[in-house]
Amino acid sequence: MTGWQNLAGSDALNLAFIQRADKLIAPYIVQTPVLTSPVLNEIAGAELHFKCENLQRTGAFKFRGAMHALLHLTAEERAHGVFTVSSGNHGAALAAAGRELGIAVRVAVPNNAPAVKKQNIARSGALITEIEPGMAAREAIVQQWREESGLPFIPPYDHPYIIAGQGTAALELLKVEPDLDVLLTPLGGGGLLSGSAMVAHSQGIAVYGVEPELASDGAASLQSGRIQPAMPPRSICDGLLTSLGEHTFAVIQERVNDILVVSEQEVVDAMRFIWQHLHLVVEPSSATVFAAVCKYRERFHGQRLGLILSGGNVAVDQLPWPVQRLKIEANER
């Protein structure tokens, strides 16, 4: 393995690199299913193929990138361990990948992260440190831990290893459904979108990222040509609250057709439809892609669309739609 420090920047980020990542991580990941639903097709007026990364290990695509990054460590780096900062799915993914490979993992978690995501990180035996929310506190802890420990920081998205790992989901989807017209992924920091764009663009497939309006810094970045800061964390899409990174933004500028923006209510409606008709528990971030397909119906009408459902880590007793409590009968007669 090349080690964490020895990668030649984003030069390494090409299709062959993602294909090698695919082979490297294959023994560790779930080849997640690609599902369809006649009901959702009818609602959207298009042919939808859902790549179900909510069924990935630790419930999100993040396991791909985290595992790929760790597999590149040298034996010495492995022995010392790694750290990261994550409000959820990346932290849990890195913790689980680390446990599997016998690598110690330390995670700084913003104290406003969803409880279910904190539990997922703790469950895999990572050492957790709570920090304040926001990019400033994130950067401070990275700086501090780097200086104190010298351990590799495995970032949640902005690194070629991570991007290549996330791109393997699109690669798998295209093995099953090669004839797509369009690929849509949620957009947060851009790891999933940029990895997917590398893959889809090489095969002439249009690529769209989708963001909630309350975290639409990605669309603003693309429009202004400069990375815009993350917006205040108001969106229900807790996986999409970070700003873009240098590596991800460069790929997105070059290979993504457009960034589509949806409302909070559109996300909630889409999420409920996916639960009801696809029989999958997905988190709000995942639902953005189906929301976009419904909102921009004319643009996608009659086309073959691939949608990456990014994750399913949501508390099933806290839902953004009204739920009537179904009474159960006592067993005692």
Place this chain on the structure above:
Amino acid sequence: MTGWQNLAGSDALNLAFIQRADKLIAPYIVQTPVLTSPVLNEIAGAELHFKCENLQRTGAFKFRGAMHALLHLTAEERAHGVFTVSSGNHGAALAAAGRELGIAVRVAVPNNAPAVKKQNIARSGALITEIEPGMAAREAIVQQWREESGLPFIPPYDHPYIIAGQGTAALELLKVEPDLDVLLTPLGGGGLLSGSAMVAHSQGIAVYGVEPELASDGAASLQSGRIQPAMPPRSICDGLLTSLGEHTFAVIQERVNDILVVSEQEVVDAMRFIWQHLHLVVEPSSATVFAAVCKYRERFHGQRLGLILSGGNVAVDQLPWPVQRLKIEANER
């Protein structure tokens, strides 16, 4: 094809017949994924492999048997259509299979069937007639329609074609995970359990059916040696309220190790765990198998278990656990 009337009773019901069914229906069905969860393994103290028939077409394993039955019709029988009686998943499955093959389907539905299941039947264009709940009304309408129309009645479970079709789920599971110690399925009318038992028994795998205590006529039948009538429809497991049939009971007596019984609350807890950790929407009937594994922990400890999740047709705005409404922010600033 042999036609509906020309089957030589349950003599036909052997492993080779199920293997032929598997080949026949393969072009029409979803090869549903087999999923695992480290969290659920830990809760159960065993290695669990979930066969996800909630991700089958029309959201339940029932599509297998219905499609298999229709594929055995003669051209003349196809032209005239078929009918059935079903409170849910079988009706929707037969309607969808009929639409795909161009066969008219008429379904009698008890008026207390869950709305979401009635909608699923209507969605596939079947002609629906509402009837009173209970076995008497079911038998009366079958008698009446038989006399009036002479059309084939495609029963929900008690027929070798149906049983063989349902058995293909276990066949697929064992292709992916051949080294199981035990296979568990929910038990209602016994189509899924008897088909699964034919398959698993032939490979030396122990087979258990699982019932809710409020619909435990199957356990009572096995104990008394005679088919016991269905209990009043009080259980939350709306797919498991029917009594056994002659064909299914014969197979179950011969090849099922035991029938396990769980409480309503155990079903609800199991269902919530599956939603939370497997990221799947399953209906209460499906959750019985995981409930049994948790309840009879010592019996299954450390073993490799196959569990068939039978379906996912449940209204996601009516749940049997308390759900807090998550507020969303307005997009307008």
